[in-house]
Amino acid sequence: MRFKKLGSILSVVLISGLMVIPTGIASKVYASVSEAINKLIMVEDSVVNEFAAGVKIMVDEEFEEPKDWDGEKTKKIVTIPNQGTTPAFIRVAIVPRWEDENSNPWPGDVSSDVVKITYTKNTKWVNGNDGYYYYNEIVPGGEKTDSIIEDVELDTDKIDKEKYKGKSLIVDVKAEAVEASSEAYNAVWQGLNDNTKALLDKLLGITK
Template identity: 30%
Template sequence: MKSKKKVVHFLWILPVLAVLLLIGSVTAYAAMMMSEEKVNLFQVGNLQTKVKEVFTEPTTIKPNESVTKEVSVENTGTVDQFVRVMLQPEIRLENGESTRLLPSKIGEEVLLELNLTDWTLGEDGYYYYLNVLKSGTPNNTTKNLFTEVKLKQDLGLEYHNATFNLLVKVEAINCAKYAYRDAWWQGSTPSSGALEAIDKKLAEHAE
């Protein structure tokens, strides 16, 4: 009889131990989850840019007459960046309710005093800044992309009453290794032309 009672007591002890082990496991898992949530509280770096320009808009711009327009890009965020710029000139002729877009290609109808030392034009139409655009002063602004703009001298009469606009589009990406390839070139590595040279230059500065 005594031996049977011992067995009964032992069987009761097993569920108690199982419950204690279960509670211990739940506590450990909850602590792990707590730790993971704390990691998510860290702030992600802020990626922002702003186009800066020195420009006094004239009433008219005459063919072959230079107008000062200094354009650069400022890093207003909290992380270092690579940047590229797309320039989109537009010469628009409006006549009553109709609008006509006239040819306005850079290097032909539109002439710019470009800085091709710190910037390089890729085959995709973007001008790439060849250095890291740092966050925080004093190095948070690129060198000027261009400093002057003018229209070609021998433009046709249809340009005389047209309106000229120059859109500056900026794209930025962090300096993590090869992030610019994923963001700008669909993950591919250029193997020829200006983009190959740009890639090699940016790769030197990638983190």
């Protein structure tokens, strides 16, 4: 979603990305959604993973498009449906970043003091403290997660408005899914911390 207001300091883009492991070695599916022009761009790598046959997810967004965006709180509801047939573990990374007028990376402030993302309270999402939020439930095929975020806001009082003029805020929503099995998550999500492994094992009924 990209919005510009004449004379405003910036535009905002909220992009959704997927990393799906459907069936054989490893696969990535990235979806970029520009809701302002209702255009969906998808690039798919067909390499697959044997641990995740039938896993297919997407990022589903509910977004209230402002006529002019100048940093005010903007509603953005994000859920992850499992469109496949295989029960899945799902994790999500929310990554803000900046681009300049030519869509090149730009070193803008993405701290939580400036880019304020409201995470949904009282849901099943658990912060893994590794850059990801993990869904504390196995998601069957045909069902979806609770929303992970509610809105995005920019504190324009904490940035140099002239410096940021014309720049774009990108909020990447990157979702990943693997088959709900210990073999799959250990093979694909390597390097998980003990708390996250305990969470996933508990969902599988594994006790140690």
